Amino acid sequence: MDSSSTEIAHDFSPLIKVYKDGHVERLIGTDFAPPSLDDPKTNARSHDVVISQEPPVSARIFAPKIIHPHRKLPLLVYFHGGGFVIETPFTAQYHNYLNSVVSAANIIAVSVHYRRAPEHPLPAAFEDSWTSLKWVASHSGGNGSDELLNRHADFEKVFFSGDSAGGNIAHQMAIRAGTEGLSGVNLEGIVLVHPFFWGAEPVGSEKREAGERSMADDLWRFVCPTTEGSDDPMLNPAKDPNLGRLGCRKMLVCVAEKDGLKDRGWYYKEVVEKSEWKGVVEVMEAMDEGHVFHLFNPTCENAAAMLNKIVSFISNT
Structure with missing residues (x-):
């Protein structure tokens, strides 16, 4: 051998x-959880779509099982986490989570399957996510390839969200929507759950966590070999000259007390508020919880509280 x-x-x-x-x-x-026309726990349905053949980009679309024929629902575009290297929208954790969000908020969701590192290093995931958003936007006139989006998605009430690396992607897509525009789409807000942001200079408790700092620095260089380091604007929003051009009017950042990325989430709020962006940012902290705890323990009290907060954030537009 x-x-x-x-x-x-x-x-x-x-x-x-x-x-x-x-x-x-x-x-x-x-793992792979198949789409379902009737999830017995949430009464949500889902189906898979191909967004692009080359590069290969796909998505899973979630919706309430029953929608009034003439009703439009808010639209959430979701980017899964996993350090840019693991997970898909089709694993049980993300399939079940999106079922729960869609059911609780009474919305439609598009969960994006972007290419992952190391086979496809960054910025592939960002480019695929933007491709997905343009595909979603192509339905705003009712003439897209997916009939559910054509008939029932409200493109005046669009949200981006993601956890960990997906939270980073959601932020990047909001910047891109603000700088390039996304025709036919009104981006109301973004929800960043334990977002993977970092920087060369530690903030808060990062100063004491040398091991976590090394892991984050090394992982970033692994997924983005062309980077100049942890102050890359793709990783450190404080270094992005376009930060003030976020294309939404409000955002919710969720952090967890025992997550090594917690202080970076609070710092993100600080730098966004100091930028030229005119929107409103709110932070929710889950006490005594770790990174993406809601995926591992979705029925715990803190996970339920976070879900309720996200539902309220989407509903109060």
């Missing part, structure tokens, strides 16, 4: 390992 097939070149356990022969082993987030 070729030793390169067993020798590890990059080890980001518990997420991913890359071996010297180039093969990639994703350690979690590889």
